[in-house]
Amino acid sequence: MTFASFQNDTRHRLEQHLDGLLQNPVATRLAEAMRYSLLDGGKRLRPTLVRAAAESLKAEADTWLYPAAALEMVHVYSLIHDDLPAMDDDDLRRGKATNHRAFDEATAILAGDALQSLAFEHLSLAPGLSADNRLTMVGLLARQAGHAGMAGGQMLDLQAEGQQLGLDDLAHIHRLKTGALIESALHLGALCTNEPLSSATRSNLSLFGQALGLAFQITDDILDVTADTATLGKPQGSDMALNKSTYVQLLGLEGARREARQHTEAALAALDQLGVNAQSPLRALTGYVLNRDY
Template sequence: MEGKLLLQQYQKRVEQQLETVLQKTCDAERVRLAMNYSLFNGGKRVRPVLVYMANQLLNGQLAQADSAACAIECIHSYSLVHDDLPAMDDDELRRGKPTCHIAFDEATAILAGDGLQPLAFELLATDNGLSAEIRLQMVSVIARDSGYLGMVGGQSIDLSNEGQQISTEQLELMHRHKTGALICASIEMGALSSNHASKADLHALKSYANAIGLAFQVKDDILDIEGSTETLGKPQGSDLQHEKSTYPALLGMEGAKQKLALLNEQAHASIADFGDAAQPLHWLADYIVERQY
């Protein structure tokens, strides 16, 4: 199936799955609405798509990957809600819509993020379609890659480096944690969900995920300069405003684009041994570097 159609199919699937996640009303209705607002704020769903693609590459069943796809999107959405807060990046737009703390209020946004995070673990822990062993492995992966050794650690490094000049090595370390860790978690959980993942499979897929995870951030840095607020759905030039170190700032725009091309090559090479079965992942790597938002 053509890559774009497959992307749309998986995006639609995870959207349908997520719609059931927060259906139940509760006594804390305002925070539920804020969580729902943040989950359905127009994301590309790249991480759930990676879950499904890894599952299918290893001949898994899509139903086995649904809880992992929803869980990773819950974690990603929570991270964006907190990332936008006044104490962090203080952004008012996310995907062309008011950020959660603007649409609701700061306290509710914090609680919405706090609610989305444990929801991810609940989804994994209660999936009776997976063995207890696979569920435990998935919980371990998402806990590690979303915590201080992964995404949270990367965000901390990012905040501590605002207004400072850092090296390209430090920048890469930060982004491998902040952006790359969840992308790696997506690939790993998708592979685990198939019940057919060998150590060699996981090694190759993690190499792919490391390459596209960093490529995703390099492309974001480029778009922050070359994109428009209307296209990006967030203020153009926000990295410059927050005095963040970026690849164009350290390497120049041409150097950043060369870095992006190299990472794309590495991504393709890392999954070459899977043959034609990996075509969706090859397509996704190109999509990440060619996207305009």
């Protein structure tokens, strides 16, 4: 299977799975708002990483699906909240109106809250996984999404608006805001094996996730300057409009491209340490992150 086929198959199976949720809602408008953002496409990078890690480490077929869906729900909740007027105040996400524009602010807040809760409920019910591994997954995702991970990174990102950051501070923010869920995807996939993971495996998964997360974010910074709004599916130049420090601002366009390549090479080196072969979708996904156009 080519990587494009792997990614498309993952996206199709994930979206079929997500579409089966929220069929009998208590609050219809809330469910509509949740589905509006949950089923609006997107790259589905994090679920693809969960599956790629699971299959690279020889997990049983389809054990990746519930953890991947849970992770995507957490990611989508974060996007809904990130777009709110109190945060980035965006009108466009994935080529259509942001949740609070399509509904209203209160509904968008509740949709994000409810997706976060549903993610952990869903993960706790994952079939084919041991109770110990499900509990470990819940703890891992909660930690990486919370104050010590994504939410903490978002707070630092808000505080940094209008400030000139150095490279180390900028990398720290992005390791939390973006990299935490990317790193989570790899560990969730690895835990689908139901086998104990060695400390070396855990360490190299983290190194890979951290390097891939920075390569992803630097490429985002580059695309914010070079791509148009129609391709991005969100306003071009939005980081500049918010006066945020970016890799392009600090290093220039060519410098940012070199930095992205260096982190990509570090990610591939971690895969070498993991013993992941050349046919693994993890390797192809690494190249995709660097060379994507949205």
